[in-house]
Amino acid sequence: MYHSPITDIMKGVALGMMAGIAVGCCGRKMYDENPKLKRKANKAIHTMESMLDTAHYMFR
Numbered sequence: 266m267y268h269s270p271i272t273d274i275m276k277g278v279a280l281g282m283m284a285g286i287a288v289g290c291c292g293r294k295m296y297d298e299n300p301k302l303k304r305k306a307n308k309a310i311h312t313m314e315s316m317l318d319t320a321h322y323m324f325r
Contacts, residue, residue, distance in 0.1 A: 296302055
């Protein structure tokens with residue numbers, strides 16, 4: 266029986282998507298219930314955006 270490498274790739278993609286959805290659901294529940302976590306997450310997002318903007322500017 267022929268085993269295609271594409272099959273392994275598709276299985277990996279599907280497994281990764283399932284894991285991401287599970288983590289996202291759990292994380293969303295924690296995020297909604299904890300206001301301190303919301304502030305920390307927003308601060309981390311803004312810091313990451315600033316860092317990416319700086320890197321983008323440096324490579325121009």
